[in-house]
Amino acid sequence: xxxxxxxxxxxxxxxxxxxxxxxxxxxxxxxxxxxxxxxxxxxxxxxxxxxxxxxxxxxxxxxxxxxxxxxxxxxxxxxxxxxxxxxxxxxxxxxxxxxxxxxxxxxxxxxxxxxxxxxxxxxxxxxxxxxxxxxxxxxxxxx
Amino acid sequence: xxxxxxxxxxxxxxxxxxxxxxxxxxxxxxxxxxxxxxxxxxxxxxxxxxxxxxxxxxxxxxxxxxxxxxxxxxxxxxxxxxxxxxxxxxxxxxxxxxxxxxxxxxxxxxxxxxxxxxxxxxxxxxxxxxxxxxxxxxxxxxx
DNA sequence: CCCCTGCTTGCAAAATATTTGCATTTGCAA
DNA sequence: TTGCAAATGCAAATATTTTGCAAGCAGGGG
Numbered sequence: 633x634x635x636x637x638x639x640x641x642x643x644x645x646x647x648x649x650x651x652x653x654x655x656x657x658x659x660x661x662x663x664x665x666x667x668x669x670x671x672x673x674x675x676x677x678x679x680x681x682x683x684x685x686x687x688x689x690x691x692x693x694x695x696x697x698x699x700x701x702x703x704x705x706x707x708x709x710x711x712x713x714x715x716x717x718x719x720x721x722x723x724x725x726x727x728x729x730x731x732x733x734x735x736x737x738x739x740x741x742x743x744x745x746x747x748x749x750x751x752x753x754x755x756x757x758x759x760x761x762x763x764x765x766x767x768x769x770x771x772x773x774x775x
Numbered sequence: 776x777x778x779x780x781x782x783x784x785x786x787x788x789x790x791x792x793x794x795x796x797x798x799x800x801x802x803x804x805x806x807x808x809x810x811x812x813x814x815x816x817x818x819x820x821x822x823x824x825x826x827x828x829x830x831x832x833x834x835x836x837x838x839x840x841x842x843x844x845x846x847x848x849x850x851x852x853x854x855x856x857x858x859x860x861x862x863x864x865x866x867x868x869x870x871x872x873x874x875x876x877x878x879x880x881x882x883x884x885x886x887x888x889x890x891x892x893x894x895x896x897x898x899x900x901x902x903x904x905x906x907x908x909x910x911x912x913x914x915x916x917x918x
Numbered sequence: 919c920c921c922c923t924g925c926t927t928g929c930a931a932a933a934t935a936t937t938t939g940c941a942t943t944t945g946c947a948a
Numbered sequence: 949t950t951g952c953a954a955a956t957g958c959a960a961a962t963a964t965t966t967t968g969c970a971a972g973c974a975g976g977g978g
Contacts, residue, residue, distance in 0.1 A: 646954065648954090649956095650956075682958085719885075721897065732892070732893065734888075749875070750864060750908075751908070752906045752909065752912070758902070758903050758905075759882075759900065760901050763896045763898040763899065766893075766895065769894075789924090789926070791925090791926060791927080794926095823927070824965085829926080848964075849964060
């Protein structure tokens, strides 16, 4: 059977339809999705919003899904495939979101610095860029 | 008179009490604050929440305040003093937030990369770190 | 210094986002 | 197939943010 279901059972959590669909939907999306968007992509019958929230929260705590904060009203979620580390570029004009795998994402020096000066054990970071996408940059009045 | 009031008037916006207090409160805080926390720090009479939201939204659009996304339920805001660029470290255990001025924040290569490959005009970025603060790291069971 | 005009505020209410309790259903291991 | 624990749907509670409208304040002109 499918890997995610196995992984869930191994961790002691039943592999339910809700869980499976959330993982599939996120895996198929190139963009992080909001809980609402995730629910919208469920094949009928759509689950209740609370089910989506409960599953997202479980999957995040199991490390199978990550939440992404893009300064919007609601949070977004993405699949946390092993070894994937993605960053986002958000267009302030039209809201378009692109994600990319950084070629060089060397924040280890900053992390080491934090460890030394503040004493934190840093385990994750999130890095997002904001600006104007090609279309919006063209449309804009020159500054 | 005080600089922020001047700046507001110059931009054509009356320097009201709400605006002044929001700026003062954010300037005096070493941490980004939520709208609720900002309202709580107003001297009596406290303004309505909607006033706080409206002022934050104006000040953000004028570039005098920045919003900070820390994967929480509500957004946080910080003063956007010229030349200040801060990053955050958030403790997953107790929620403690520290901010620091990065010694080396050279993301210009990544930004150049984005410009070339995706065509975006990148204007801002936000970078946050997550982990365990000294206290929580000590308390935690060894992994 | 006072008056006008427009922008801002308070208040109430709506819209949106997220969480929770409880009865019922489902997953899955024996 | 059966039973138990955990998940789901549903309804309602919370939390967050936005909006409409009438009344009040800021600040320029007289």
